[in-house]
Amino acid sequence: MAELLDRLIRDHKHLLRVLDLLDDLLDRFHAGDEPDYELLCEMVEYMESYADQVHHPNEEDIFDRLRARTNERYPVLDQLTDQHLLLSRINKRFRQSLEGIVHEEVLRRDQVELQGRELVKTLREHLDLEERAAFPLARERLSASDWEELHPPASSDEDPLWGEAGQRRFQSLLRHLAERDRA
Template sequence: MAELLDRLTQDHRHLVRVLDLLDDLLDRFHAGDEPDYELMCEMLEYIESYADQVHHPNEEDIFDRLRAHTDERYPVLDRLTDQHLQLTRINKQFRQSLEGIVHEEVLRRDQVEVQGRELVEALREHLDLEEREAFPLARERLSAGDWERLLATTSSHEDPLFGPAGRRRFHTLCQYLTERDRL
């Protein structure tokens, strides 16, 4: 029934793998290493092109259906909607800073690290809140008909990293993820 929720939960597992890798890179950055900025930019491009443009909008469709379902207010949904906007902003800002470094603009390393940590922390907290509160609420309140309508209307873009085409577009990131799994 809630096939869409299963897909979104699977997306979360994938995003956590990307965040774990980003955490490793930020640790190395903190220790003074020069990380692979282009790899980091690829990660942010993935988050932007899939999480921000496909995954979160799919969730917004579910939240809207929940809101339309009843007169009851769900403050957690409003909080998550705000977080969707904030996450897009944090991601863009961090990506611009990284691209600045790649193009040899002078940026303070500690500020770049703070931005990266902010993104990782905000996204982890967000995924957790959805799984703890919003997804169970949707499972409980939405009917089979709701899920059918949602499946018919939500965009089902393929995941550009973990889907079959991912190896082409995010080649470097894909390699790093595979190597990390071997450790």
């Protein structure tokens, strides 16, 4: 039935691993280390190209269907929709800052760290709220035909990090995730 929901939950597990790694990098950055910008840029690219462009829009389709199902208002869904917009702005701003550093613009380290921390905090809280409030609601309220009509993910929508293309596109990120698992 809710194959889409299973995929979204799997995405959350992957996103949390990336956030744990980002947390480690920000700790090292805070301690004065020069961060690995290639790795940070890959992380943000993954967030923008998959979380913002595939994962969250898939959730919006579910939220819209829930809203259409009943006249009941679901403030939590509106809150999550607002967070989707906010997360995309946070990702974009963090990417611009990282690109600025790569192009040797002068940026304050504490500001860059703050942006990274905001991304980790906001996304963690968001994933948690979805799993606690929105996904159970969807499981309960949507019918088998709702799930059927919520298109199964197209192959182009697959998580790019774990596919064959990811091996080239997210080389550094995959290597660091594997190293973190071994540590």
